Amino acid sequence: MAEHFLGLDRSARTGDRKVAWCTSVGPAELLRAMDFDVYFPENHGAMLGTTRLAMDYIPVANAAGYSPDICSYLTSDVGAFLRGATPLTRAYDIRSVPRPDVLVYSTNQCRDVQEWFTFYARRFGAPCIGIAAPRSVGELADAQVDDVRLQLEALVPHLERVAGRPLDVEALKRTVGLSLRATRLWAEVLGTAARSPAPLTFFDGAIHMGPIVVLRGTQQAVDYYELLLREMRERVRDGVAAVEGERHRLYWEGMPVWGRLRALSELFASLGCAVVASTYCNSWVFDAFDPSDPFRSMAKAYTSIFIARSEEVKQRYLEGMLERFAIDGIVFHDSRTCPNNSNSRYGLPQRLQEATGVPALVLDGDLNDLRCFSDEQARTNIEAFVEQLGG
């Protein structure tokens, strides 16, 4: 991660490589294949959350007209920018986020990313291009995949202009191949938690997911997850538990509460609960990548993600996960500023419980804005929920 950020800083300062900003489930492979150095503002948002600096900067964005009800990645990131601050300074001695040559978004996850990137496009005078992706997708239709494929292909001439070079399709195939390998390894890493005791939890996954978000399409990501998978397999073989005396196996649905990762991890562990699986960490498992058909397979991979699906598809997916990971209880995080990643608002917990018998807890909170999260209330609710699980 240090190399990633230092490299971006160098590219932006020297102009040696063009810098492209990309949304977390945007077309990173296309950008990398064109030799852009790729920066992911959501990752920066998560750093603002984990360091809790978000709380200093959200009000700055609010004062500039960005509502406290919209994505708190956006508000903390924009607020930090307006103040000329970044957690990269303390971590890597980097003074600012890398200046973009182009910003590329996909609305497959939400509309906020488009507004977020547009803010920076205005500030830096850089082109902002993107994909308007289908949302609430039930069964994925060929027409939807083809729509996104055509939009992806339409980005190419714009990117070629900025990059000053034509797209090398063989490079794209190689990059998609590397993403496929990394994502399969990441899926296997997460899959090791199907064993009991689980060798890692959702809270570990929230850290180890860094490379699959910001380095997919590179050999480094493949190497990282090969190493991690070996370690997880050793832990399974040796019976090393992430949570000593694992009594309950829980599922986390929704965004992490970044500023409370450690606190929640310790709270669950103290109650003998291993949070063994999550939708969030699995959101970077892309089965559909196919190096022989890069554009169509990217379109399919990035359109079939959980966040872009209908309630029915989401329920089916969750039922499968609860069974596969032998889950006793599911925690839905209702993240105040991210309705897109909050799945407790249209009756899904109730329907899921009826279908599977697995009890659900809805936890109020937020990804970055800790004003929406009460430590006391969360503790009381979690303790009561775990007590109800018995055992």
Ligand code: SF4
């Ligand atoms: S999905 Fe949610 S957290 Fe992510 S950028 Fe969109 S609103 Fe923000």
